[in-house]
Amino acid sequence: MSLSEGMKHQFYLNVNQEERSVVISPSDILLSVLREQLGLTGSKPGCYNGDCGACTIDINGTPIKSCLMLAIEAIDKNITTIEGLKDTPIQKSFVEHFAFQCGYCTPGFIMNCNALIQKHPNASDEVIEEWLESNICRCTGYKEIEEAVKSVLHSNK
Amino acid sequence: MIPFNFEYYKPSSIHEAVQLFQRLDTEEKQPIYYSGGTEIISLARINILYTKAIIDIKSIPECNVLHLEKDQLVLGACLPLTEIEESNFYPLLTKTIQEIADRTARNKITIGGNICGQIFYREAILPFLISNSQVVIAGIHGIKTMPIQQVFHQHLHLKKGEFLVQMITEKADLHLPFISIKKRQQWDTGYPLITVTAAKKPSSSFIENSSNQSLTNYERIQIAFSGLNPFPYRSEEIERDLNQQHLSLEQKVDLATSHLPEPILDDFEGSAQYRKFVMKNTLQHVLSTLEVQ
Ligand code: FES
Ligand code: FES
Numbered sequence: 001m002s003l004s005e006g007m008k009h010q011f012y013l014n015v016n017q018e019e020r021s022v023v024i025s026p027s028d029i030l031l032s033v034l035r036e037q038l039g040l041t042g043s044k045p046g047c048y049n050g051d052c053g054a055c056t057i058d059i060n061g062t063p064i065k066s067c068l069m070l071a072i073e074a075i076d077k078n079i080t081t082i083e084g085l086k087d088t089p090i091q092k093s094f095v096e097h098f099a100f101q102c103g104y105c106t107p108g109f110i111m112n113c114n115a116l117i118q119k120h121p122n123a124s125d126e127v128i129e130e131w132l133e134s135n136i137c138r139c140t141g142y143k144e145i146e147e148a149v150k151s152v153l154h155s156n157k
Numbered sequence: 158m159i160p161f162n163f164e165y166y167k168p169s170s171i172h173e174a175v176q177l178f179q180r181l182d183t184e185e186k187q188p189i190y191y192s193g194g195t196e197i198i199s200l201a202r203i204n205i206l207y208t209k210a211i212i213d214i215k216s217i218p219e220c221n222v223l224h225l226e227k228d229q230l231v232l233g234a235c236l237p238l239t240e241i242e243e244s245n246f247y248p249l250l251t252k253t254i255q256e257i258a259d260r261t262a263r264n265k266i267t268i269g270g271n272i273c274g275q276i277f278y279r280e281a282i283l284p285f286l287i288s289n290s291q292v293v294i295a296g297i298h299g300i301k302t303m304p305i306q307q308v309f310h311q312h313l314h315l316k317k318g319e320f321l322v323q324m325i326t327e328k329a330d331l332h333l334p335f336i337s338i339k340k341r342q343q344w345d346t347g348y349p350l351i352t353v354t355a356a357k358k359p360s361s362s363f364i365e366n367s368s369n370q371s372l373t374n375y376e377r378i379q380i381a382f383s384g385l386n387p388f389p390y391r392s393e394e395i396e397r398d399l400n401q402q403h404l405s406l407e408q409k410v411d412l413a414t415s416h417l418p419e420p421i422l423d424d425f426e427g428s429a430q431y432r433k434f435v436m437k438n439t440l441q442h443v444l445s446t447l448e449v450q
Binding site for chain 2: 001002003004025026027028029032048049050053056062063064065067068069070072073112130131133134135
């Protein structure tokens with residue numbers, strides 16, 4: 001594959017199980033394309049530097065910070081954003097455990113927690129901590145977030 | 158948002174990648190190889206890095222190899238750190254890279270990207286330095302495999318157009334007793350003050366006494382550092398100091414800390430003096446832990 005500089009190219013991205021057409025330059029960041037072209041504003045821009053995790057999405061079952069990925073790298077991958085999750089156990093659990101305050105970090109946390117639950121349904125405390133360290137909550141709702149994810153994991157047992 | 162545009166290429170073979178590099182370089186496009194891309198995106202965003210062409214090497218099969226052969230572990234440069242952690246063929250490497258960035262970022266950061274990056278720390282190189290690994294490098298003249306000591310001095314010395322393809326480590330070095338410590342200013346987040354990785358390897362040497370020479374078996378400490386200086390390294394001199402069998406632990410550490418290379422980092426993470434202090438304590442901890450193991 002090759003794409004020339006300064007030109008926009010049309011591609012299809014598989015987002016939330018739909019083929020979505022996008023017109024992108026090679027230097028476009030995936031987070032910006034999702035938000036600005038596809039109107040999927042659930043993934044939040046925070047630091048744009050890979051530090052906060054607010055932009056976390058799911059690529060082929062793996063959480064990825066969409067500010068650290070070129071849109072062009074996502075071609076032929078299955079992208080899931082927070083808009084693609086419907087009534088999942090972790091979403092319900094966040095509500096039940098009051099695991100958000102302002103809610104800005106919530107989509108990123110939920111995408112990360114959801115991937116964790118899929119990959120490690122019996123995750124140990126150590127694994128939970130290691131995964132969730134990737135996200136920052138300025139409202140410091142960590143305790144409730146931990147309770148929310150543990151409640152889903154423990155109901156799996 | 159990256160404030161400039163570039164061309165994007167995704168070759169599927171080593172040959173195609175190096176040919177592309179040569180052509181784009183002739184066209185003065187300042188091409189760069191791209192693997193995980195996290196550092197390239199971060200630096201491009203703040204205008205510290207500029208290019209007119211990116212060559213994404215993630216589709217090159219050799220760069221994605223992860224296998225334990227009869228005698229060797231082969232790791233492709235484009236493997237994400239978390240994939241290497243999960244395979245856990247080399248526990249010292251797993252322990253060391255688990256401390257880089259955070260779990261989600263490590264799904265994108267690749268082993269080659271960390272080793273070849275501009276960031277001072279590049280901790281992923283440390284286990285390869287102490288295990289005397291081999292480095293596979295591709296360039297316009299073909300593929301070469303070289304001992305790490307010949308190509309890594311503070312950073313990986315790649316000629317223009319070359320890129321890192323694989324790291325190869327002998328099976329015998331994968332399961333030595335080890336310790337890997339990352340010391341930060343506080344908590345478990347942020348950049349390190351110091352990272353030390355060390356392993357203990359069975360060795361033997363001739364010891365001379367008054368009448369004859371005898372072969373003595375001992376366990377040699379192999380050790381590498383990151384964070385103290387603006388580059389990761391393994392130092393023969395420090396290793397010799399720490400392996401002086403006739404010295405006490407304190408004497409070894411004193412001797413080793415008198416041979417630290419310059420410059421020592423002096424920034425908001427920690428002053429040079431503080432870093433040296435932490436280094437001394439960390440070395441004591443490393444030696445006493447390895448002695449017990
Ligand atoms: S916006 Fe991506 S990690 Fe902060
Ligand atoms: S709920 Fe406000 S940042 Fe987390």
